[in-house]
Amino acid sequence: MGLFSRIKGSITGGSQQAAAAEEPQQETAVEKPGFFGRLKDSLNKTRQGFVEKIDVLIHRGRAIDEDLYEELEEILVQADVGVNTAVELVERTRRTVKERRLDDAGELKAILKEHIRDMLGSETAPLNISDESPTVMMVVGVNGVGKTTTIGKMAHQFKAGGMRVLIGAADTFRAAAIDQLEVWSERVGVDLIKHREGADPAAVAFDSLQAAKARHADLLVIDTAGRLHTKTNLMEELKKISRVLNREIAGAPHEVLLVLDATTGQNAVNQAKLFGEAVGVTGIALTKLDGSAKGGIVIAIKQALDIPVKLIGIGEGMEDLRPFSPADFVEALFAE
Structure with missing residues (x-):
């Protein structure tokens, strides 16, 4: 599934456009596991410097406190999400923890993933x-x-x-x-x-x-x-x-x-x-x-x-x- 298959619907007309819109889904069913594996591998270094550090930080049983939030923000900054974005992500996480009345740091990873997904959106441009x-x-x-x-x-x-x-x-x-x-x-x-x-x-x-x-x-x-x-x-x-x-x-x-x-x-x-x-x-x-x-x-x-x-x-x-x-x-x- 290359570049052309993603956009061909925008350069064809009528019934061809509808057919082209369906084709990427057919290709995805066959190819996505292979490509997803490549994408996952390509993010190894980022995962090691980001997600794996979060895993260490939020080990099960650790309390959610200000020290944890500060360390989380530092990890985000080191992963180059930017200072302002790191602060915003931590604040969003803090609000979600309060709203859901959570007290186990082990649940923060899923919350952080949720907010990063929201920030990036779901649409491919x-x-x-x-x-x-x-x-x-x-x-x-x-x-x-x-x-x-x-x-x-x-x-x-x-x-x-x-x-x-x-x-x-x-x-x-x-x-x-x-x-x-x-x-x-x-x-x-x-x-x-x-x-x-x-x-x-x-x-x-x-x-x-x-x-x-x-x-x-x-x-x-x-x-x-x-x-x-x-x-x-x-x-x-x-x-x-x-x-x-x-x-x-x-x-x-x-x-x-x-x-x-x-x-x-x-x-x-x-x-x-x-x-x-x-x-x-x-x-x-x-x-x-x-x-x-x-x-x-x-x-x-x-x-x-x-x-x-x-x-x-x-x-x-x-x-x-x-x-x-x-x-x-x-x-x-x-x-x-």
């Missing part, structure tokens, strides 16, 4: 797909977060799902970025539009969009520069690209996908704020979740910014970029 082709996706993020790999995996999965995909190499600041995208485009068999190193990124975006129209592409994915996110000139560059795309197609880019590295913890929240202010991020792809002890960042992002995590990376394989399911995430995080 789909990628924005335009009713008319091409859908234009602008991918942003700092260097080293896995942006190029994410683009390559998306292109592979969308192409495998029957979409005509085109990639635009608008990160002209680094020659390596163009070279890496070229390798990925050849690997997955999609066209790449590129200029020379140092060319105007907005010009690359313009030419990519014209090519997407001429070649009747369903999806155009545009890579952008990822040097220091605190630099004003980069943010202005991203704004210019967005303006050029919107001038050519009203509503474009339809998706502004921010790629974040889960291992960076709270720094990822800061990046999301800055990119969000500059170009209006509509979704987040959270990479390297399998190598991070800071999976709590998912909760921090939701609470601090209310930007949906739409994709997660849980491994190196082509199919290891997956739609983010909040319900599956919570279940995998608290799995025994």
